[in-house]
Amino acid sequence: MMNYTQFSYFKLVAYVDSRLVNYVFFTILTSLYMMILCSNLLLIVVICVNRSLHEPMYMFLCSLFVNELYGSTGLFPLLLLQILSDIHTVSASACFLQIFCVYSYVCVEFFNLAVMSYDRYLAICYPLQYNTRMTLKKVAVLIAMIWLPALLIVVCTTLLSSSLTLCGNVINKVYCENFSIVKLACSSSLALNIYGLFVSAVAVFTPLVFIFYTYIRILYVCFSGCKQTRQKAVSTCTPHLASLLNFSFGVCCEVLQSRFDMSNVPNILRIFLSLYFLTCQPLFNPVLYGLKITKIRVICKNLFLL
Template sequence: MVNATQVLFFTLSAFFDTGVFKYLYFIIIISLYIVIICANLLLIVVICMNRSLHEPMYLFLCSLFVNELYGSTGLFPFLLVQILSDIHTVSAPFCFLQIFCLYGYAAIQFHNLSILSYDRYLAICYPLQYNTRMTSNKVALLIALIWLFPFLAIAVLLSLSAPLQLCGNIINTIYCDNYSIVKLACSETRVNNLYGLIYTCLVVFGPLILILYTYIKILKVCYSGSKPTRQKAVSTCTPHLASLLNFSFGCFFQILQSRFDMSNVPMMLRNFLSLYFLTCQPIFNPLMYGLQMSKIRSLCKSLIFGKT
């Protein structure tokens, strides 16, 4: 039996020998990272510099873009090093740190999307009471909860995983995953599995239930309301729904891959889909919100091209 104190590093077995193509993959990944940084940073600067965008919806979007920078930084530098390396290993402390970063990114993203849906619900269903219900203090409190609650939940998750006695150190992924480490355990993992279920309900299903509830209410108002009300709902909710579906698809596949045997799926496809919610979402959101929302689009043009 190998205990936790003897596992000094983990081997990431999902990487495969790419030969000379590793330099091509390196260029593709670093290009994606640069695009993500530039796109999200541009929108953060636009929202922060323009007082006209200091409204609840745009502040929640700013939190969303900051989280995408955070999640990308937790993955891309590590991935770039692994692509150029011939030995795909990672130290145990860094592995748990990466889990904290990536799980934090996913949890904050779900909570941020749920708060955005709640904000749209108040704006569309209670337009006259919106300013009294969504005050600046409430916005600050919600943003603080979006970030603090997931970090506390993940800290508990990792405090249960770190002391486990492990019988191996090979993880069949291209980045560190908590459930993959738990599967290596020789000791009892019932507490880990129970908390993992609670964590999933709090982080994934809780926000999704809130989103479902708010959109049912929004649809009722749209069907019974005037044409301008429907147009407002469509223009503000379309980017949010597209972002939610895109992110949920990536997370759903990653959960399936970590829980079930996917050996019949080609390794390259598995790797691509496991990276989907970490790479496509930070590119998709700035494009969707930047192109769909005319206020952000016009301010981005004026910042880039110097037009007033």
């Protein structure tokens, strides 16, 4: 008879058992983490201390950079510790904390990108009314709407997962992932699966549909407007679209790995794809926005030339 129990720890078994390879991974990932911390912190400070950047677009960017720090910090410290460890185990509480951090990072990222598309929609489609529509109070409300619902949704997900009775404690990943734990459940996880569909609809599909709608409106104004309007749309929307596509690609790779058998894919490639949205996006965004947005680029350049 199978022993049903609540485990006090989980085993992460997707790590490569090679000391040399692990040292190489550790060096690369530590360098990436330092670059993520420095680049995102730099842009947060630049936006906060320069009054000329206290505009809605930059406030939403600041929220985005804070989320990149939050998501990468939810991953890297534990990941780096596991790489150097010979026994890849993590306590149940630390595992569920990491699940909360990773999943709330994903939700906040999609909500943030949706709010940024709304901001660009108002700026391009209603330029004369922008300042009256996008007030400081509205910016504060929108930032709260980015963070609070996402955190609440993921709290419920984590509580539901932690209450499951499990038949095993082996996770075939390099970090804790919610669906991997759900698959270990002995009892029925129908309620959690239904809630997971609801979360996916609210946190992923709804923002994507909203972003799609705003860009249809932006494109309509661009094609019917003057050359200056088209140039403004291209300069402000290109970084946002690139960020959205990069993040969506990473999340899509992770979802495919979680839901389908990927045993025919080399282990190194699976690890890279599972970490893509948690490593490349936090590094990609500050570089993309720092180089593409003129005001930020000029201020950063002046800081380094001092």
